Structure formats: C-alpha cells, structure tokens
Amino acid sequence: MFKRILVATDGSALSQKAVAAAIALAADHDADLVALNVVPRYPRSYFEGSVRFSAEEIGRVEKQWADNAQAMLEKVSALAGKSGVRARTITVNSDLVGESILTATRKHKNDLIVMASHGRKGIKRILLGSETQHVLAHSTLPVLVLR
Template sequence: MTYKRILIATDGSALSKKAVASGIELAALSGASIVALKVVPRYPQAYFEGAVMVGPQEIKRVEKQWTDAAQTVLDEVEEAAAAAGVKAKTVTTKSDFIAEAIIAAAKKSKCDLIVMASHGRKGIKRLLLGSETQHVLTHSHVPVLVLR
C-alpha cells in the first residue's frame, strides 16, 4: 500500500523517537508527507480542600514552557524529515485527551496512516500497550502502525 500523508504522534521519549524514525523512513519509501503531532496537556486545575491555588499567570507560564518543549521535539522531527527528503508539517495540540487528539488530528489532516510508539511515559500502566495507544487502536478509523 502507498501512503500519501502519515501522522506521526510523538511525546519525545526514546521509544517515541524510534517510531518517528520509522515513520519518516516509511514516508520516504512511499513518497508520503508527514504530519508530526505533539499533544500538550492542559495545566491541571484541581480545587481540593487545602490545595494551593495557582494563579493564572503561573498556569500560563507552565503551559508556555510545555508548548515550547513540544516545539523543540517537533523541530527535531522536522529536521530528520528534511534530511530524509520528506515534506513535514508540525502540529502542537493542547488536550487532556491524548488519544482523541491524535485521532482528530489524523482526520483533520486527512492522514491515511497513524504511526506511534506502543507506549510513552505512561507505559508502566500497561504491560503490552500504553493506554493512549490502545485507545487510538480501538477508536481510529485510520490504520495505525504501532512500533516498539
């Protein structure tokens, strides 16, 4: 099968970087472009009794720090894609629902394949597949290539 646009989801972890490399290689072999996606969580705002209240400026500062770190990860993907002769677009999405954000980005960008690692930083939660990966596999209408 030949792919035209491949979404590569990354969290910047070592395992995710291997999936990025494989996704770029697949794109190069099939003449596809890639959409590199990093989902950034929103700052948790819990209001429990006795919890320390964090001001809006601090929340904005932390979220900006996370977004800047995401852009650094995506810049690395873009550089690797350019070195392989693959056209790349990068996308940062803010969401607490990572799997849903991946699926929505693939649909919005009209991707015909999603490439992602079997687990990221939350991999301890699942023995075989990360919870986000499992969710993407079971809910995506776009084919998913999972790499370990």
C-alpha cells in the first residue's frame, strides 16, 4: 500500500517512537523510508533581539546542530537497515518545520507522513505552536501521529 514513508524526527524520545513505527510500517509494506530532521537556521532566544550572537558563535551553534542532526539520522538509517528497510536521510535548514515537512513529502514523492505530537493543549499550544497540527491541516497525504 505505501511505497515511500517520510518520518520527521527531532531526536526526542517521543519522535523515536515515530521512527520505530515508521520503520515497522516500511518493513511491512516493503517501502522506502525517508527520515527528515529540520534544523533551525540560526540561534534564537525567547527574548528575540535582546541577546546578540557573534558570527563565530552562530557558526559554532549551527555546526553543532548540523552535526547532531547527522548523528541522529545515521542512527535512524542504521535501525532501518537492521530491519531490512531502505532509508534515505535528509536534513533541512529552516525555521518553518511544518512547511519543510510538507515540501519534503512533495519533493521525495512520499505517500505517508509519520510524526510525533506532544499533545499540547491550551496556552502551551498557542505559545509553543504545533508543527504536527500544521502538517495535519495542510497535508494532502495521510499522516500517522504518535503520542
């Protein structure tokens, strides 16, 4: 039924559940797996504009984030390989996580999105946002959400 499954991961314990579920689905359907991590483009603080970062500090932080993303995606690829699943890993630099997920699904011709949701409600959802909700609202593909 599914030929190419995209799993969005941020390395959290909750997203690791989504990775495990995506790998299991890909194995069951003999599908390819696309593992995606979206890395912010530059450091931000809660008080935007009140903290200044030097160019060196921004470069150091961005490199650290890119290295962490690569290491995380290599683990996903290794887990997929152990299950006999063909995996491709992608890192995208963007502050628009939901849009990046949707763009990646179109670019890589996925037919299912698997991702986690923290299940935030009320003011926490308003303040922290919900990338999962954005994907659910704008995707034309089925979305499997794990909590």
